[in-house]
Amino acid sequence: MIHYQLSVQYPTSQFLEVSISFQVSAPGKISLKLPIWRAGRYQEANYARFIRGFAVKDFSEEEVPFMKVSKAIWQFEASKGGEYSVKYQFFAGQMDAGSSWIDDEQVYLNLVNCCMEVSGVAPTECQVQTRFPYPVKVTTLDSINSNQFSASSFQQLADSTILATKQIMHSKFEVNSVKFHCWFKGDIYFNKYEFLESLQKVAEKLINDFGVFPEKEYHFIFQLLPYTHYHGVEHRRGTVITYGPAESLKNPKNYHELMGISSHELYHAWNVCRIRPKALLPYDFSVENYTDSGWILEGITSYMGDLYLLKSGFWSLSEFLDKLQRTVQRVSEDFGWRHQSILESSFDTWIDGYQKSIPDRRQNIYSNGALIALALDIHLLNDGLSLSEFMQIAWKRFGSKMRGYQEYSFWREVEKVSRKFDFMGFYSRYISGKESIIEHLKEILPILGIKLEEGFQNDYLRNNLGVLLEGESVKKIHPDSFAYQVLMLGDEIKNVSPKGELEVHRVNGNSYSYKIKESSTQFFPEYKFQIEQETPQREKWMQ
Template sequence: MKFLIKSQNPVSQFIQITLYIPVRHLSQVRLQLPAWRAGRYQLANYVQNIRSLQVISPNGDTIPHSKLTKDLWEFSPDHVGEYQVHYEYYCAKMDAGSCWVDDEQLYLNFVNCCFEVEGHADEKILVEVDHPRNFQSCTTLPSENNEYYASNFQQLADSSFLASQSLTHESVELEGTVFHLWFNGQIHFDLTKFKTDVQGFAEKLIEAFGEFPVEEYHFIYQLLPYSHYHGVEHQRGTVITFGPAESLSERKNLNELMGVSCHELYHAWNVCQIRPVEIMPYDFSKEAYHEAGWMVEGVTTYMGDIFLLRSGYFSLEEYFETFEKVLNRESINFGWQNQSILESSFDLWIDGYVAGIPDKKVSIYTHGALIAFCLDAMLLDENSSLHQVMKILWRKFGKPKIGYTLEEVWEVILSQTEHSIYFNQFYEDFIAGNEDIFPVVEKHLSSLGIELGSKPKEDHLASTFGIIKSEDGKITKIHPDGEAYQKLMVEDVIKSEEIKDGILSISIIRFGRKLEIELTSSASNLFKDFFLIDKKSNQKRTAWIS
């Protein structure tokens, strides 16, 4: 099989795709377009971007085809030979997992736009992308005899491609693996130092796991002129979108880019190969429900940051700042009272990547990272670590590409302790349950010589009255323990406010109605900002960092 992809008019943002299918038997041929992609457990319905599909027989005739579902086509071959499927795909979404075409670049994630042909999924697939001669290209696909190919559809769906007139390329070899760094867009930072820093955390990860899963890996960076932040993992690389590019001249923004880079590289082990059995292999035709969000993203979020500290890129102060962001995102979310992280993982397909209704769910990223931190601290007390667990999972499940169950993960964790009762209680309370994890995080931080402090949020509406609003005055969050929860609504717009004798008088617009509301000051701070204080290093902290 082969895909030929080109764009006859890039500013239209359409690409033209021809799929060549060798038909050896006169049976129905079915074409399944993926409905979602790896790394985002949400239906994307890529089919909405397809138009003008035609099937051409070996003798050049257009033959009928029919649709069986929203993204499954079928045609009946009348004789053996090579059939062609012609169609157009609209490439107008710029993020790390989509497709974008314009006069400056041709950027593809093949899972968006390429069909899986039933009965041919395990066959080698050739890929040819026709682009202007002055464009340079990069891809996570392997190549052979100057041709790109995928060993099977799973590999094709896990691959990206970028051709651009302004690509910058660097590379470094570590322990037999060549790491490529590709930059599309303006570079506003020291590229030599960036390469050294990436090399630093990559070396530390390879040292920790003992090996790297593949022989070639591509960091593909889309440095954009507007605000953006996204990353998607692949077995042989990652695509990362970040903007505005000029903001990367500041260390704090470069830290964000380095953070997502280390996060995605950790995925080369965790998720790309250490993967829940429910998504091993991927079935892109329908939802694949699992409860392992804290493992796939929580552990990766925590480990991505801690390895930046261990590699020396982060100072302890910078690591604290990153941890504080996690704490403060979690502190305003009360979804843990209503859903466990297991339930929120299962419900990713419903609303996992949107705000959703107030306080329904937890984030598999930030809440999962706090769970990972607590487990790491608990395991350190057992002369083990969370990384030791991940290393065992790599050998047992990741390297042989066997899907795990959460029961099997927990068995590995319990194998590292003689105090299983404490770990099982933690699981019941904070993974399967609805207990507040902050007191436990505080306890484990203290065991590392780190104090968890808090202060009222600077905005008195948030700290004293439990109201968080956007710049235009629209209320986005209301603390459930405040009086405002009984009187205000999310999306009320505050037009004016006045405090007198501890009473807040506000004028609001509620869906066209003007209302006057009075609120009494809370006796305690409602929304707080949390911060970390370095008290005194100890032996456990040394083991944690090293």
């Protein structure tokens, strides 16, 4: 058994005191490994920068010398068997859905940030004891009593959240004997009952389609913040969702966003938490875990999260298409697909998957992945199946027993259910290849009785020159335009004369006047959906 004692003396200092004690059976090297990343964000997080005052003591309270062997691994030599303890302080000063935060209101911890794994001792159960100024109100650990908790392994510990607070709003609903808890920290500016009812309908629809919920209990932990925020992180037994400003949830647009993240995170309870690539099974938090299935993890989940708002009746078809339109528009203004397949972009999240990349370097596993998932769904529907039904097959094959999948074994299952669908052609063009998924969607959306149309608004810079602005500075230049040959990102367009002459000020201090040649084609269309005659495939899709 490994004991973690977590205590907070001065909440406003934001420091968490961590003490880890464990039995060593024989002399040898013991390593303490702090995770370098967390589930749901496939990129290094560098939590070690939040640690100070690391020390080791042996059974007679003597200090034991230690050394760092890498940025997040501390090591010491146990001279003989007995109980050893490690102490350090962790700064909990980052509020988001995957980090930790302590203040005069709450102690909110995602244990993957702040708990080290002990290696060099036999894998064993973990016990957590808390000494906080506020009572623990929510945790996804197993509870022993009000301040003692347990996890069967470090994997479970690292997948757990603790929230201790003076005050929190709690509601629950039940679907097929699964208890769903909803915890709201912060002010609620929306109709809570309507929200819970809508969320319950999404959960019912999902459980109906998958046939089962993977856990007995599930916690939605909402941090409704006074400042702008938008984040969600999945865990097996729950999700944390940070959203702000809380007051903006008065507006339908923001309220729908909150429902969108909630549905997305709930879908992860199956896809990612259980249906997971072998490369992430189990998560190895001490190194990068490379997988080329990022589009399955996040693309399918982004698409399905929204689709279940439609299927559960929360969204009308036109509301669903409004959201999809924004995704199509965003994807259409980036040309990463010309340079990298979605498989390569999945692998590369560790480099720049969550930051703005250099121009047109990569695809976005969320939005490009969602459009690929939609296209896959349409092809499956055309064969009498659907992606929802296919994911139930994936659940049975890879998820229910957590066997994991290889990218090719996932695809082999698609092959098994395909009849008319040219799955190999699709795979080589849009998954391992570099073709535009939007062009393909234009061809196949009529199967659902939906048309994707392009329009131009006579915007000279955008449509004729291929230049997108943010304020007056250039934020994007179409790679096929003549503007690409002379303009720089960040150039300020001071004036456009009636003859089409551009007055440009550059960051290096130079100023230019350009008459840029217009191309024969128009750039950056605006996309819109047209709902046409219903088809049997659409009917099945929306069920």
